[in-house]
Amino acid sequence: MEEKKLISIGAESVVYLYKDTVVKERLKKLYRIKQIDESIRKRRAKLEFSLMKRAFESGIRVPAPIKISDDGYKIYMGYLGEDRFKDNFSLKHMAELGEEVAKMHKLGIVHGDLTTANLMLKDNKLYLIDFGLGNYSNKDEDKATDIFLLRNALNTRHPKESEAAFKIFLKSYRLVYGKQFKGIETHLKDIESRRRYNESD
């Protein structure tokens, strides 16, 4: 029997390498009742696989999707190594990130959990991973939420460089996304002001 090599234990799933395939298995959460737990795990696995497939086929840098297991809780995908962007954070990848996210958004996909922990480095290129909270959406608001989450993650995880990083990201995003960025920008400001106790009000 081949060994499973553990890659990561995330908040909701365990990711391991089996032969040359990455398996992401959504774990049972004992704190939630069975009805909620099972439906969420299956729904998310199915959706995540579908989003990855759509992105991959359009040339966006994501792991290569392979299949969903019969029980519905596991998805199989290609291996990208273990170099996480959050551990090797650098401003030089921010323009590239802006480009990938803009391409993904133009395709009608939102990631839902855009943090530096969900970005991998392979051959000096950034890959988007973990579409577990992603969705199909063409709403400017959802795209703005993605951008907002990234900014929040930069602020909390890389506070010293966050401002510069976000600037580079947004410049490149805007360039690739094109004219329609205006709508997203409006929603970005809107989300800011809706957040409770925002002091810029």
Add this chain to the structure above:
Amino acid sequence: MLVLGIESTAHTFGVGITDGKEIVANEKDTYKPKQGGIIPREAADHHYKFAPNIIKSALDKASVKLKDIDIFAFSQGPGIYSPLKVSFQISNFLSQKYKKKLIGVNHCIAHLEIARKETGFEDPVMLYVSGGNTQIITFAEGHYRVFGETQDIGVGNLLDKFGRVMGISFPAGPEIEKYASKGKRYIPLPYSIKGMDVSLSGIETFISNIKDKHSVEDLSFSLQETVFSMLIEASERALAYTEKESFVITGGVAANKRLNEMGRIMAESRGVKFKSIPMEYAGDNGAMIAYTGYLMKNEPEKDYLPKPVFRTDSVKINYR
């Protein structure tokens, strides 16, 4: 050194006294609206009315006099302006009268500091759930940072709005908990989590549309299970992301046994320590303001004003 802290951001007027090691007094009285939600003016009237007695009983408990107090701390915000200004006016007056230092304390940070003190956890992730606040907070690089929060209404507000729809009196949380324990059937409700943020207002709308088809027990059960699962899931993401080793739940909604049970199960499954906080210190209270004021004792003297809008992460933490 003795610090007297006054809390008045919402329903509760509380006075606490600490020497920095022990909480020597923690007295309070809570305004209860006759029906519906909080009426700011009435809350403020309540606080003005009860202030003298609460302050006196706190001083008596601690066996001290006002002239023995070295620092007057008050809840500077966030909160509802009318009740909020009560703690400011009283503390400001006392600090001038006795020529002692005045310190304004962020209400959310005070919840976190008293949680750290009471649990003994050095650096926890905290889920703070009350009427108006739903935040997941932890310390990073000189600030308490909000990793996740509600994108619309606080969880306590959601429970109270559900209560109003179902004819349950304010505050609805304890009644909902009783009904939920008798609920058997799960009715699927919108489960909306974005990163570490949650969205709660969709559930309210959804329930309003289906309420006539189900029992209050089943609806209460489904509401609790759905909302608490979302909050615990967001907390778990914050724990995984920050790699912190302890977890606490605080705020008024922390009184809910099912929420605590879910928090404990999640923490244990991750090998993370979990403790709940005694209700005396989980709901709004003066002790947390006094204790945080004590921690901030070396802050330079300055002029304060109440801040209804006062973000947790805007405060530079100089004592950690």
